[in-house]
Amino acid sequence: xxxxxDAEGVRKVYRTGSGVDFTALHGVDIRxxxxxxxxxxxxxxxxxxxxxxxxxxxxxxxxGSYRLLGEDVGTAPAAALSxxxxxxxxxxxxxFNLLPRYSALDNxxxxxxxxxxxxxxxxxxxxxxLDMVGLASHAEHRPTELSGGQQQRVxxxxxxxxxxxxxxxxxxxxxxxxxxxxxxxxxxxxxxxDLGATVVLVTHEPDIAAAARRQIRxxxxxxxxxxxxxx
Amino acid sequence: MRNAVLLDEAFRALAVNRLRAxxxxxxxxxxIMAVIVMLAVGAGARARVDSSISALGTNTxxxxxxxxxxxxxxxxxxxxxNLTTGDADAISHLPAVSDVSSTLGGNVxxxxxxxxxxxxxxxxxxxxxxxxxxxLASGRPFSDDDxxxxxxxxxxxxxxxxxxxxxxxxxxxTLRVQNTPLTVVGTLTAQGQSFFGRDQDDVVLVPLSTAxxxxxxxxxPDSVQMVMVQAASKDWIPYVKDEISPLLRQRHRLxxxxxxxxxxxxxxxxxxxxxxxxxxxxxxLAAVASVSLVVGxxxxxxxxxxxxxxxxxxxxxxxxxxxxxxxxxxxxxLESILMCVSGCLVGVLLGMLLCWIxxxxxxxxxxxxxxxxxxAVGVSVxxxxxxxxxxxxxxAQLDPIEALRYQ
Numbered sequence: 001x002x003x004x005x006d007a008e009g010v011r012k013v014y015r016t017g018s019g020v021d022f023t024a025l026h027g028v029d030i031r032x033x034x035x036x037x038x039x040x041x042x043x044x045x046x047x048x049x050x051x052x053x054x055x056x057x058x059x060x061x062x063x064g065s066y067r068l069l070g071e072d073v074g075t076a077p078a079a080a081l082s083x084x085x086x087x088x089x090x091x092x093x094x095x096f097n098l099l100p101r102y103s104a105l106d107n108x109x110x111x112x113x114x115x116x117x118x119x120x121x122x123x124x125x126x127x128x129x130l131d132m133v134g135l136a137s138h139a140e141h142r143p144t145e146l147s148g149g150q151q152q153r154v155x156x157x158x159x160x161x162x163x164x165x166x167x168x169x170x171x172x173x174x175x176x177x178x179x180x181x182x183x184x185x186x187x188x189x190x191x192x193x194d195l196g197a198t199v200v201l202v203t204h205e206p207d208i209a210a211a212a213r214r215q216i217r218x219x220x221x222x223x224x225x226x227x228x229x230x231x
Numbered sequence: 232m233r234n235a236v237l238l239d240e241a242f243r244a245l246a247v248n249r250l251r252a253x254x255x256x257x258x259x260x261x262x263i264m265a266v267i268v269m270l271a272v273g274a275g276a277r278a279r280v281d282s283s284i285s286a287l288g289t290n291t292x293x294x295x296x297x298x299x300x301x302x303x304x305x306x307x308x309x310x311x312x313n314l315t316t317g318d319a320d321a322i323s324h325l326p327a328v329s330d331v332s333s334t335l336g337g338n339v340x341x342x343x344x345x346x347x348x349x350x351x352x353x354x355x356x357x358x359x360x361x362x363x364x365x366x367l368a369s370g371r372p373f374s375d376d377d378x379x380x381x382x383x384x385x386x387x388x389x390x391x392x393x394x395x396x397x398x399x400x401x402x403x404x405t406l407r408v409q410n411t412p413l414t415v416v417g418t419l420t421a422q423g424q425s426f427f428g429r430d431q432d433d434v435v436l437v438p439l440s441t442a443x444x445x446x447x448x449x450x451x452p453d454s455v456q457m458v459m460v461q462a463a464s465k466d467w468i469p470y471v472k473d474e475i476s477p478l479l480r481q482r483h484r485l486x487x488x489x490x491x492x493x494x495x496x497x498x499x500x501x502x503x504x505x506x507x508x509x510x511x512x513x514x515x516l517a518a519v520a521s522v523s524l525v526v527g528x529x530x531x532x533x534x535x536x537x538x539x540x541x542x543x544x545x546x547x548x549x550x551x552x553x554x555x556x557x558x559x560x561x562x563x564x565l566e567s568i569l570m571c572v573s574g575c576l577v578g579v580l581l582g583m584l585l586c587w588i589x590x591x592x593x594x595x596x597x598x599x600x601x602x603x604x605x606x607a608v609g610v611s612v613x614x615x616x617x618x619x620x621x622x623x624x625x626x627a628q629l630d631p632i633e634a635l636r637y638q
Binding site (some may be wrong): 158 | 232233240290316444547548549550551552553554557558631632635
């Protein structure tokens with residue numbers, strides 16, 4: 001079976017303004033199979049965010065190879081990466097990143113518009129996705145009219161609307177209180193179990209990480225710990 | 232993303248900041264309006280100049296007798312009386328000459344009943360009104376018989392009709408010039424002021440022979456002041472001009488080195504000069520107007536740069552959701568083009584309204600030409616693309632990771 005994520009010796013080097021190179025990732029090998037629920041932990045500056053950006057095709061590795069669904073995306077052209085992000089990856093951000101002037105429905109539908117849907121087609125699918133996160137009744141609300149937990153659920157619906165193989169959540173509970181955090185984590189777990197979506201989340205909160213079946217810990221650009229159940 | 236959806240997204244983005252979009256558009260509206268009005272005023276002025284010069288006949292040449300110096304005093308063209316009806320007759324036999332009319336005139340005091348009036352009287356050949364393209368308002372033109380008999384008949388202009396006959400029908404009435412009674416047989420249509428400000432309707436025409444023999448006793452009975460020559464078309468003017476000189480030199484028996492004792496002038500050169508001048512003025516006006524269009528364009532660029540900065544996070548989200556560089560560029564480009572095109576449409580409408588007002592209220596001739604509207608639309612799209620491209624490219628080249636973190 002092909003791994004969803006197959007990173008081999010992934011390196012990322014930033015050239016700083018003074019000309020001194022800063023290595024964020026020193027050859028990372030990580031393989032994540034379909035259906036896994038993985039938490040990536042580490043202090044800030046450990047390289048976990050850099051790794052997530054590469055996994056999400058928002059950034060390219062300086063060295064090593066990165067395969068997503070068996071395709072080498074490390075060297076693919078920009079337009080191909082846009083299509084990969086649209087079709088195969090759903091992003092959930094710490095600060096939700098919903099467009100304030102769009103309704104919940106249009107925020108979710110936006111991902112469908114970039115798949116080539118008409119607005120009407122996008123709305124139908126968006127409503128279905130909102131229903132999955134239990135917010136179909138709030139479809140016409142703007143982000144400012146929703147609570148933090150509701151906004152994050154709208155963002156998760158947006159990540160789901162294209163039925164991606166991979167959900168990438170960057171500190172999804174970072175801006176939420178404990179009770180709401182548990183709600184969101186439960187939702188992610190349900191999606192992992194019921195839809196078979198692979199979930200990779202970045203967090204620095206141990207109890208959030210504990211909810212995942214597998215934890216990968218980054219430190220100073222190296223993977224220092226990779227524990228948990230593997231398929 | 233589908234193009235129709237991109238357009239819709241651009242509309243929605245503009246709708247969020249209605250006031251800002253409106254103010255940005257206003258710059259384009261004013262620019263386009265200025266260009267439309269200036270071009271229309273220029274075209275109107277040109278048409279007016281053209282028509283008043285055309286009234287003189289664009290394919291006509293005028294031959295005047297030469298200058299003459301008496302005791303150190305140089306007299307102007309027409310002072311010599313060496314141009315004759317014989318010369319005019321010879322010219323009329325040249326190829327490509329369609330009509331010839333000699334004229335002989337002067338200022339006279341005319342009397343009818345208890346009214347009198349100072350006007351200019353001109354003796355003309357029957358072809359004169361054809362050359363001047365000057366239709367009669369009533370009555371009949373001069374006949375060859377009038378010419379042969381030196382008949383005491385006259386055709387009068389509208390100013391004379393108003394002042395001498397008090398607007399009454401002058402046909403059949405008697406008009407006295409010096410001691411010669413003339414019967415009015417026709418009236419001319421009103422021509423208005425000439426390009427040079429002269430009242431063209433303040434005129435009395437008589438047959439040339441009548442002027443020569445009954446009214447102006449000239450040094451030579453067959454002499455004329457001026458010969459008007461009409462060429463078959465405008466293109467023949469240079470040819471006819473080249474033919475006339477040797478013919479007249481031969482007829483006047485001028486020695487090879489002697490100067491011409493006549494002067495030939497083409498009316499089309501006047502038209503060309505006037506055209507060049509009015510075109511230059513039109514272009515100057517349009518250039519000034521397009522400065523305001525450029526300022527409007529800079530306003531669009533400024534607004535779009537602000538929009539790109541404001542929406543940095545949004546751009547990051549769109550890229551994360553799968554927007555390509557093309558999607559981002561087109562979205563912002565469409566926003567600026569939309570502002571420019573809608574500004575242009577409003578500007579064209581307001582410009583036409585302003586032209587209408589100018590024509591009705593200030594009585595200045597204006598002509599809104601179809602091409603100037605097409606030009607306005609084309610230029611505003613170009614302004615939208617030119618001033619929108621830089622902000623749009625900046626948006627598309629944002630690093631999505633930075634953009635998503637932007638506060």
